[in-house]
Amino acid sequence: xxxxxxxxxxxxxxxxxxxxxxxxxxxxxxxxxxxxxxxxxxxxxxxxxxxxxxxxxxxxxxxxxxxxxxxxxxxxxxxxxxxxxxxxxxxxxxxxxxxxxxxxxxxxxxxxxxxxxxxxxxxxxxxxxxxxxxxxxxxxxxxxxxxxxxxxxxxxxxxxxxxxxxxxxxxxxxxxxxxxxxxxxxxxxxxxxxxxxxxxxxxxxxxxxxxxxxxxxxxxxxxxxxxxxxxxxxxxxxxxxxxxxxxxxxxxxxxxxxxxxxxxxxxxxxxxxxxxxxxxxxxxxxxxxxxxxxxxxxxxxxxxxxxxxxxxxxxxxxxxxxxxxxxxxxxxxxxxxxxxxxxxxxxxxxxxxxxxxxxxxxxxxxxxxxxxxxxxxxxxxxxxxxxxxxxxxxxxxxxxxxxxxxxxxxxxxxxxxxxxxxxxxxxxxxxxxxxxxxxxxxxxxxxxxxxxxxxxxxxxxxxxxxxxxxxxxxxxxxxxxxxxxxxxxxxxxxxxxxxxxxxxxxxxxxxxxxxxxxxxxxxxxxxxxxxxxxxxxxxxxxxxxxxxxxxxxxxxxxxxxxxxxxxx
Amino acid sequence: xxxxxxxxxxxxxxxxxxxxxxxxxxxxxxxxxxxxxxxxxxxxxxxxxxxxxxxxxxxxxxxxxxxxxxxxxxxxxxxxxxxxxxxxxxxxxxxxxxxxxxxxxxxxxxxxxxxxxxxxxxxxxxxxxxxxxxxxxxxxxxxxxxxxxxxxxxxxxxxxxxxxxxxxxxxxxxxxxxxxxxxxxxxxxxxxxxxxxxxxxxxxxxx
Numbered sequence: 195x196x197x198x199x200x201x202x203x204x205x206x207x208x209x210x211x212x213x214x215x216x217x218x219x220x221x222x223x224x225x226x227x228x229x230x231x232x233x234x235x236x237x238x239x240x241x242x243x244x245x246x247x248x249x250x251x252x253x254x255x256x257x258x259x260x261x262x263x264x265x266x267x268x269x270x271x272x273x274x275x276x277x278x279x280x281x282x283x284x285x286x287x288x289x290x291x292x293x294x295x296x297x298x299x300x301x302x303x304x305x306x307x308x309x310x311x312x313x314x315x316x317x318x319x320x321x322x323x324x325x326x327x328x329x330x331x332x333x334x335x336x337x338x339x340x341x342x343x344x345x346x347x348x349x350x351x352x353x354x355x356x357x358x359x360x361x362x363x364x365x366x367x368x369x370x371x372x373x374x375x376x377x378x379x380x381x382x383x384x385x386x387x388x389x390x391x392x393x394x395x396x397x398x399x400x401x402x403x404x405x406x407x408x409x410x411x412x413x414x415x416x417x418x419x420x421x422x423x424x425x426x427x428x429x430x431x432x433x434x435x436x437x438x439x440x441x442x443x444x445x446x447x448x449x450x451x452x453x454x455x456x457x458x459x460x461x462x463x464x465x466x467x468x469x470x471x472x473x474x475x476x477x478x479x480x481x482x483x484x485x486x487x488x489x490x491x492x493x494x495x496x497x498x499x500x501x502x503x504x505x506x507x508x509x510x511x512x513x514x515x516x517x518x519x520x521x522x523x524x525x526x527x528x529x530x531x532x533x534x535x536x537x538x539x540x541x542x543x544x545x546x547x548x549x550x551x552x553x554x555x556x557x558x559x560x561x562x563x564x565x566x567x568x569x570x571x572x573x574x575x576x577x578x579x580x581x582x583x584x585x586x587x588x589x590x591x592x593x594x595x596x597x598x599x600x601x602x603x604x605x606x607x608x609x610x611x612x613x614x615x616x617x618x619x620x621x622x623x624x625x626x627x628x629x630x631x632x633x634x635x636x637x638x639x640x641x642x643x644x645x646x647x648x649x650x651x652x653x654x655x656x657x658x659x660x661x662x663x664x665x666x667x668x669x670x671x672x673x674x675x676x677x678x679x680x681x682x683x684x685x686x687x688x689x690x691x692x693x694x695x696x697x698x699x700x701x702x703x704x705x706x707x708x709x710x711x712x713x714x715x716x717x718x719x720x721x722x723x724x725x726x727x728x729x730x731x732x733x734x735x736x737x738x739x740x741x742x743x744x745x746x747x748x749x750x751x752x753x754x755x756x757x758x759x760x761x762x
Numbered sequence: 763x764x765x766x767x768x769x770x771x772x773x774x775x776x777x778x779x780x781x782x783x784x785x786x787x788x789x790x791x792x793x794x795x796x797x798x799x800x801x802x803x804x805x806x807x808x809x810x811x812x813x814x815x816x817x818x819x820x821x822x823x824x825x826x827x828x829x830x831x832x833x834x835x836x837x838x839x840x841x842x843x844x845x846x847x848x849x850x851x852x853x854x855x856x857x858x859x860x861x862x863x864x865x866x867x868x869x870x871x872x873x874x875x876x877x878x879x880x881x882x883x884x885x886x887x888x889x890x891x892x893x894x895x896x897x898x899x900x901x902x903x904x905x906x907x908x909x910x911x912x913x914x915x916x917x918x919x920x921x922x923x924x925x926x927x928x929x930x931x932x933x934x935x936x937x938x939x940x941x942x943x944x945x946x947x948x949x950x951x952x953x954x955x956x957x958x959x960x961x962x963x964x965x966x967x968x969x
Contacts, residue, residue, distance in 0.1 A: 248946055251933035255856060258933075263861035266926075282853040294818040375952055379962045382954075493877055535966035539958055541942030546952040580946055590925045595904050596835045601940075603930070606842075608941045672967045 200466065200479040203232040205446065206757065208467045208482040210453045210497065213309025214739050215488035215725035215746040217431025218350075222750035223486075224444040230758070231480050232436070233451040233469055234487075236305025238434045239312065241279060245422030246277045251582055258583045265583060273302065274313060276584070279430075280306045281313040288637030299645035300690040301492060307449065308432025309490070310693065311739070313420055315549055316428055317573065318356040319736035320347050320367040326557070333568055333621055336731045337703045340367065346744040352735030353430040354743060355407050357398040357547070365569070366396070366555035366736075372699040374551075376505040378544050380576035380612050387671040390555060393663070395554050395574075398618040401429035402547040403738075410434060418580075419548025423606030428548065448480060454640050455501040456485060456722065461481045461706045462505050463721050468639040484721040484753060484762050487699075488746065491680070492521070492628055493697035496643045498709075498724075499630050507632045511699075511709050512718035519627045522695035522733035523643075525570065525618035527660045529675045531668030536576075536610035544577035554734055555653035566655035570618030570735045572663070578609040588676070611676065613667065614658035619735040621622075622697055623650050626689070642652055647689035657682040694738050699728035714749040721762045723749050782866030817851065819865050824872045828854060829890050831875075834900060835927040842940040850930030857926075861934075878916060882898070890930035 200560035206228040209219045209340050216232065251257040257277040259265040266275070273283045282304030291300045304310045323340035346365075351370040358371035367739040374397035377385060381395075388395040406412040410433075411425040419428040426433035439445045450472040457466040457479060466479040469737060487494045495518045499509035509517055554571035579585065586604055593603045601703060661682065665675050702708025705717035714729045716722040725746035756762040817825040829851040836845035845851075858865040876887040881893045891899070902908055903916035904924070931937040 248821075250938075250946065251934060252938075256860065257929070259857055259860075261860060263857040263864045266857070267861075267863060268880075299781060305904065376954055379954055379958050382959060383962055386963075386966065390969065414950075415952040416946050416948060418946060452952040509905050535962050538961075540955065540961055541944060541946070542955045542958050543945045543949065544954075545945040577940075578943055578945060581938055581941055581943055583929045583933060584925075586932055590921075590928050594906065596900060598837055598921075601836050601839065601844075601916075602926075604932075608943075670967070672965075693926055743920050752815060 198479055201231075201481050203229075203446075204481045204483060205229050206482070207231070207468070207486055207753070208233060208480050209486045210467060210489060211309065211487070211489035211493070211726065212431060212436055212491060213304070213488065213726065214306050214311050214431050215727075216486070217308070217311065217435035217551040218435065218743050219486040219488060219580045219723075219750045220445060220727050221353075221435040221437045223748055223754060224439040224442045225296070226751075226754045227444065228627055228754065229444055229446070230435055230439070231446045231448060231478065231482065233448045233453055233467060234309075235452045235472070236282075236307065238447070238449050239307040241422060241424050241426075241433060242485045244280050245424050247418050248339060248416060248757055249277060250580070251277075251352050259299060260585070266287040272311075274420065275417075277421050277582075279312040279420065280304070280308075282306070282310065284340070284464035284610055285740050289642075290636060291642050292631045292634055294644055294646045297645060297647045298688050300688050300691070301643075301645065301695075302693045303490070303493070304589055306432075307436060307447075309428045310691040311429065314693075315573075315606060315737070316419060316555070316739075316740060317549065317737045318351065318354070318399045318401045318740040319555075319571070320344075320369055321734045321736055321741055322365055322367055322559075325732070325734035325736070330567055332665060333732050334707075336700065337701055337708075343741075343744060343748075346748045347740065349747055350743040354740075355403045355409065355410070356399050356401050356402045356740070357397065357404050357462060359397045361394075361396050361555075363394065363396075363415060363424045363555055364569075365557065366557050370406070371397070371399070374398075375404055375546055377551045378577050379539060380533065380609075381550070381574060381669075383533065383671050384574055384612060385537060390670050392557075393554055393668055394557050395552050398550045398553045400547055400549055402549075403427045404547075408434070409548065413547055415546055417545025417548045440671055445511050451478075452638055453489065453497050453642065454638070456487075456497065456510050456603050458501075458503055458510065460506065462719060464510075469480075470640070472638070475638070484723070484757065486723045486725050486746075486750070486753070488725040491695040491698045491730075492643055492645075492728050494724055494728045495628060496630070496641075498699060500641055503614070506718070511718045511722055513718050514706055514709055516700050516707065516709050518629050518698050520622045520731075521626045521628055521647065522622055522697045523687075523689050524692040524694040524733060524735070524737070525616070525620050525656055526692040527616045527618075527657045527685055528614065528669070529661065529664040529679065530611055530613045531664075531671075532607065532676050533673035535611055535672055536612075537606050541578065541607055547761055550574050559734070564659065566620035566652045566659065567621065568652075568735065570601070570658075570660060571615045573615040573617060575613035576609070576611060583603065586741045594677075610674065612671075614660075614664040614667065616657070616664070617692065617737065618653070618656045618660070619693075620733050621650065621651055622732060623648065628698060645690070646674075648687055649689070653680045654686060657686045661685065694727070694733065696730040696733050696738055697728035699724045700731055701729040702731065713752040714745060715752070720756075723753055725749050780820050789888055803911060809944045815852040815855075817855045818827075820855050820868065820872075823889075825851065825855060827872050827876070828868065830889060830896075831923055832927045832930070834896065836931045838936075843936050845931040845937075846925045846935040848931045848936040852935070853930035853934075854926050867919065867922055871916070871923065874919060876915075
């Protein structure tokens with residue numbers, strides 16, 4: 195019989211996953227003196243080597259097309275391009291997932307220290323009071339209120355650094371903000387257009403440092419946050435949480451470690467995490483007093499469902515049967531417009547922080563005239579972007595021809611396009627969930643996830659509303675919507691494509707209808723916590739990362755206290 | 763300014779830009795300037811290696827034809843040099859050497875183009891044809907509205923060539939300068955020039 199190697203040391207806590215949730219748990223728990231082991235399925239991150247922050251396309255021989263011109267054939271080995279920060283992909287070699295017949299789903303996974311925080315958009319929005327305690331009778335309430343979470347948002351914002359202004363809007367609760375950043379020219383025009391339409395357009399809330407905090411340098415406004423930031427002025431869990439924790443001597447790193455299952459003792463407590471050392475393809479165990487699972491919503495559900503034992507025949511912490519259920523992603527829709535007022539705009543550096551300086555929070559809360567529940571926010575784009583491969587495909591296709599006429603049009607219209615992306619709330623539905631595919635295992639023999647997903651009529655109607663709103667804003671600023679708009683049923687994002695998966699290890703007060711309690715602690719297993727977006731009861735129209743940090747922070751402090759009291 | 767001088771000047775800009783990066787990095791928390799050092803190294807290596815580009819995938823004739831095509835797609839004008847000077851054909855040849863699929867698109871397309879011109883203009887190939895004959899040929903394949911079984915291979919090829927010449931041009935120092943791109947550099951603060959804001963506000967519909 196193959197001997198499974200177990201760590202001699204019993205760590206206070208093993209954290210599985212190093213993204214926003216895992217990074218927060220690592221930071222808080224090492225900060226309180228606990229010995230923590232971190233399991234990450236990918237490699238270590240080296241920002242000095244891995245971030246192509248200030249590289250211009252012509253400094254690379256293939257200019258971003260990749261070594262075999264893969265970009266031009268839709269086969270980029272990196273989802274967000276050659277220059278992006280280490281970002282994972284929609285498919286990973288040796289790590290398949292399946293999609294049930296009739297469903298469509300995409301799953302973006304990032305295997306590297308920092309996970310998806312290395313490349314994410316860093317939009318940092320608090321959930322509203324009504325997101326936690328719905329007033330429209332749809333869906334379940336959370337086991338917490340906004341007032342309970344507000345201090346944890348304060349901590350999260352204070353630590354990661356979030357720009358913003360106090361606006362007093364119920365749909366966009368104010369926070370503990372760094373100074374905002376002035377709007378770019380196209381954003382000022384959009385704001386002007388929105389004002390005419392009675393739509394709010396306010397300074398964005400982004401996790402970039404407009405002033406130095408916690409030893410991280412202030413932003414240098416190169417606009418390349420998506421490529422990774424070597425001065426850590428854009429938040430990542432790797433640079434802001436994990437690297438500093440490594441220096442405390444309290445953190446032991448296990449990279450290339452793919453968690454297979456949680457190992458329990460006769461009393462049902464987790465005693466170790468069993469993982470595959472990918473490089474050696476061997477099974478190992480790291481022993482612990484408690485575990486924080488933060489592998490991303492779906493990967494966390496997979497780990498729990500795969501942790502079966504006589505005591506937990508349906509997977510650990512799953513006596514309620516809810517694990518995998520309640521799967522949501524944000525509703526996504528995008529449109530662009532050409533704005534003649536911007537053509538020939540005097541040239542200047544419009545970079546700023548990487549992402550929008552203004553955004554549109556939801557503005558129709560409680561409006562009875564709309565034909566769909568809940569709402570969305572609007573992310574805006576534009577400006578003089580780095581000329582990259584493919585950036586002028588649209589211009590070439592629109593203008594056709596060749597010669598000086600083409601060159602003049604491209605020059606004149608450079609920077610004259612505005613982009614809108616709607617990110618809306620999806621209501622959980624019975625047809626959207628993930629379970630273990632009984633037929634497939636990954637390259638390490640770990641059973642894989644199978645996805646079932648369907649948008650409901652509510653989300654389709656929401657997309658129609660986005661389409662009409664974006665067109666109004668573009669036309670009010672004297673612009674024209676670019677391209678033909680497909681029907682909402684086709685224009686809506688594929689499930690998972692917005693990379694905001696949530697809900698698959700639901701929290702709640704009733705152990706029969708939820709897996710976790712109000713502190714993200716398993717009802718069935720006291721030393722098991724889940725700290726990513728899996729606990730989230732629903733998918734508010736506010737990107738999940740800030741809330742992941744706030745909930746993980748709260749859960750980690752609770753776990754620390756429970757361990758000190760001897761309850762865990 | 764000659765092409766070589768332009769190259770040298772952009773490299774000077776790069777070095778200056780890296781200098782700014784280095785001083786910033788020194789202020790940052792434990793940030794290593796290894797990548798910057800590598801850029802300097804690359805820039806210096808490129809300087810040493812600079813010389814006329816030698817095609818790696820295309821024949822001399824194909825390469826010369828592609829250069830002519832690049833020049834026609836984005837020509838030099840009173841504002842800036844064009845795709846020929848910016849090395850767009852070199853970029854495409856480089857990718858043809860990196861991908862057989864890409865190479866076949868260009869050898870096939872350039873072969874089709876020569877054959878069509880020969881057929882139309884007394885056996886002359888694209889390079890041998892007169893400027894008027896060349897543009898007459900391009901006028902057929904530069905527009906989707908001319909789609910026909912006879913012209914479709916040429917229209918498809920020209921779509922590839924146009925977007926990749928644009929890619930090669932606008933990602934080059936010459937093309938970036940033509941656009942007036944001046945970003946991706948270290949700034950101590952972000953502000954919008956009043957002149958630019960006023961320009962756009964004046965041209966936008968009244969509030």
